[in-house]
Amino acid sequence: MKLVLIQPDWRGEHVPISEPPVSVSxxxxxxxxxxxxxxxxxxxxxxxxxISHWLxxxxxxxxxxxxxxxxxxxxxxxxxxxxxxxxxxxxxxxxKSDDGxxxxxxxxxxxxxxxxxxxxxxxxxxxxxPAWATVPSVRxxxxxxxxxxxxxxxxxxxxxxxxxxxxxxxxVARDLAPTxxxxxGIGKSIRDHLVLRHPVGEAAKRYNVLQKLTYAGILFIVxxxxxxxxxxxxxxxxxxxPWLLTILGGRQAARTLHFLACFSFVGFIMIHVLxxxxxxxxxxxxxxxxxxxxxxxxGVGHEV
Amino acid sequence: MKYKRAMGxxxxxxxxxxxxxxxxVSGCDNLTQSSWFPSILSKTERLTEAAQRAVTSKxxxxxxxxxxxxxxxxxxxxxIDPGTEQYAEHVARxxxxxxxxxxxxxxxxxxxxxxxxxxxxxxxxxxxHDCVEGxxxxxxxxxxxxxxxxxxxxxxxxxxxxxxxxxxxDDEGIAYYESMAVADCYHxxxxxxxxxxxxxxxxxxxxxxxxxxxxxxxxxHAKYVMKIELVDSLADIGGGKGGYWEDQGYEWYAGI
Numbered sequence: 223m224k225l226v227l228i229q230p231d232w233r234g235e236h237v238p239i240s241e242p243p244v245s246v247s248x249x250x251x252x253x254x255x256x257x258x259x260x261x262x263x264x265x266x267x268x269x270x271x272x273i274s275h276w277l278x279x280x281x282x283x284x285x286x287x288x289x290x291x292x293x294x295x296x297x298x299x300x301x302x303x304x305x306x307x308x309x310x311x312x313x314x315x316x317x318k319s320d321d322g323x324x325x326x327x328x329x330x331x332x333x334x335x336x337x338x339x340x341x342x343x344x345x346x347x348x349x350x351x352p353a354w355a356t357v358p359s360v361r362x363x364x365x366x367x368x369x370x371x372x373x374x375x376x377x378x379x380x381x382x383x384x385x386x387x388x389x390x391x392x393x394v395a396r397d398l399a400p401t402x403x404x405x406x407g408i409g410k411s412i413r414d415h416l417v418l419r420h421p422v423g424e425a426a427k428r429y430n431v432l433q434k435l436t437y438a439g440i441l442f443i444v445x446x447x448x449x450x451x452x453x454x455x456x457x458x459x460x461x462x463x464p465w466l467l468t469i470l471g472g473r474q475a476a477r478t479l480h481f482l483a484c485f486s487f488v489g490f491i492m493i494h495v496l497x498x499x500x501x502x503x504x505x506x507x508x509x510x511x512x513x514x515x516x517x518x519x520x521g522v523g524h525e526v
Numbered sequence: 527m528k529y530k531r532a533m534g535x536x537x538x539x540x541x542x543x544x545x546x547x548x549x550x551v552s553g554c555d556n557l558t559q560s561s562w563f564p565s566i567l568s569k570t571e572r573l574t575e576a577a578q579r580a581v582t583s584k585x586x587x588x589x590x591x592x593x594x595x596x597x598x599x600x601x602x603x604x605x606i607d608p609g610t611e612q613y614a615e616h617v618a619r620x621x622x623x624x625x626x627x628x629x630x631x632x633x634x635x636x637x638x639x640x641x642x643x644x645x646x647x648x649x650x651x652x653x654x655h656d657c658v659e660g661x662x663x664x665x666x667x668x669x670x671x672x673x674x675x676x677x678x679x680x681x682x683x684x685x686x687x688x689x690x691x692x693x694x695x696d697d698e699g700i701a702y703y704e705s706m707a708v709a710d711c712y713h714x715x716x717x718x719x720x721x722x723x724x725x726x727x728x729x730x731x732x733x734x735x736x737x738x739x740x741x742x743x744x745x746x747h748a749k750y751v752m753k754i755e756l757v758d759s760l761a762d763i764g765g766g767k768g769g770y771w772e773d774q775g776y777e778w779y780a781g782i
Contacts, residue, residue, distance in 0.1 A: 284554065293660070295658070296659040296660035303591070303595065303664065304597050304654065304662045304663050304664050305660075305661040305663065306597050306598060306599070307598075307599070354544070354547045354551055357551065359555055360555075363659065364774065365564070367776075367777070368567040368568060368775075368777075369554070371782065372570040375573065375574075453782075455656070456578065457588060457781060458578045458579075458782065459781075461587060462583070462586050463581075467589070473656065473662050474662055477660060
């Protein structure tokens, strides 16, 4: 087994990544070498990125769950400035059906879905999102707001520090911005993802094009959008920056966009965690805890 | 066999998610019920107020809309009828004897009848009402700028808050009240409204006088206002947090 260590560069300069170690030719070596893949350790995530990532785990979970608590106080979404009835896009309600049972009904663009047990009515309670999905679990708008606004500040502060670091350290330019070559390979990358074929060897050292686009999209589109739409629901901020609601389509539209951005985060987190599990759970977790990621190079014993 | 394995996987996923949710929910519930954590959370309010006031000019106006934007139905929330005998008498007399008192830390306390208030210069504004629950409605309000009333009574230098005492009491007999910084009383859109959409205020919307405190959430807009009292501290009024809803855990600064 050949181990190549690449030392982190603490000055924040480009982390040198060595050429893949060349497997020693069997003619010149004993036979056991050829049956083992060579292993390389790569310093993948630098400390500020790791700290910011793990802070976001509790912050996002609490923001999402306290946000659902706030949503439950008025479980409907609209487009435009006001919540007039002709502007409704989505509602989650409980209704008494003909047989006397209470059903949870979710209505999207006028189409009704029976969501009893999860949305509209769950565990014998008339509530949009169920108790297991909200902070606090009981219906308590005032406390939900306190949790939400406290963690919203942490989210923004963490995000600003990360963004400053990511720009200054060229993390964005080097690791997140897709290159032209990346973009040309997007079709292949989509096919690879669909059949769960993950990059190995040299290609596993950097993000693939779909990863880059997803991370960049979450960091630079969805995260700013969720902050701006959150701020746009503040009547004071609307007085200070009236253009905010103009570009977002109105106060209720901002609320709807805030909800959609939230569920973009939920979808992202689910796929992200799934990919972490599928592509080597312990290796991925180690790399986000210690920074070190192990890359296996194609040896005879390599498995796909 | 394959089916069984799929169920096993789904069960595992459900179990994992369920366990994770249980940990988060019960952990957060424990913190919510602890003696110390909510007081940390509530520190946010001052930071938010300081930040929002820093980026908002003192007289920045809440957006005013056109007639076409007025909501067909303006929901009435909170108390929709004070339900007391005295109030019923005022309703029977069409509020002809309703008096607004402005007192407390002022040089010249005085009272106005509803008719006298309607003689004063008024302001009409079509604004958006944002409820803490999440809904918004647009309405046209007409009323007396509170700054005009304060100029008459001349607040003393130590007057920090204006407390709005209301005619409604809840089921437990607790009187509704609200408060704002005296500085916010001078905002041009801070008015005591007596008309909604061109008609005298009805009972659900706060007849005969209700506060419009644009730039803050709906629960600050006190209904059935009888008295404005200028004070230097909120500690001795009601539950001491500056308002009926504030005493139940809502923020005093309701700019977000």
